[in-house]
Amino acid sequence: MQAEDLLAGKVLLIDKPLNWSSFQAVNKLKYILKNNFDLPKKFKIGHAGTLDPLATGLLIICTGKFTKTISEIQSQAKEYTGTICLGATTPSYDLETEIDATFPTEHITEALINDTLLQFLGEIDQKPPVFSAIKKDGKRLYEHARAGEEVEIKARKTTIHEFEITRFELPEIDFRIVCSKGTYIRSIAYDFGKALQSGGHLASLRRTKIGNHTVGNAVSPEQFEEEVKKHIS
Helix, strand or coil, X not given: CCHHHHHHCCEEEEEECCCCCHHXXXXXXXXXXXXXXXXXXXXXXXXXXXXXXXXXXXXXXXXXXXXXXXXXXXXXXXXXXXXXXXXXECCCCCCCCCCCEECCCCCCCXXXXXXXXXXXXXXXXXXXXXXXXXXXXXXXXXXXXXXXXXCCCCCEEEEEEEEEEEEEECCEEEEEEEECXXXXXXXXXXXXXHHCCCCEEEEEEEEEEECCEEHHHCECHXXXXXXXXXXXX
């Protein structure tokens, strides 16, 4: 890897750690690259699709001229695995906020779950979580939420290509989902709990694929730094 390669354009596959924002991951790589290569001050680098801090997994980072392909990469199908905790909801639909309500789970069977997930296949209407970065009236939704302001959120169309349950151990169920751009897995966790006449929130999430790129080919920011240092030493 040379400075010329980075400017011409590289696609870097990073396995984003837990509690890192996507912005932090991009900044870390930018720091590593600028520290080790002779790059211009306005070196272009960006990610192709945000991952929440509480999610791990594949983050695609593009450099140089390849930043122009970010929209194209973002439009590709994404695969996620994770855990939904049934019987309880949170305002953020995940573990960012505390449980605000609990519900029965005694009636939930594997058969009921498998029947219910059929409702979530194909094109569906989905309301984004109130704790999200979408803008409404000039402010991010999470800013409205943290200020205790109620806002009306319009449903959006999204497509679920595949949805399977890989572990059934109440109150937890593990899943694998393949979906279109703009799908909120947190909203699926919440809506799935509701469809089961219970509640649900996302307990863990990992992005495993974007298009043909897989997390198996990704490295952590620390591994990336080690590889860069080995390459230039």
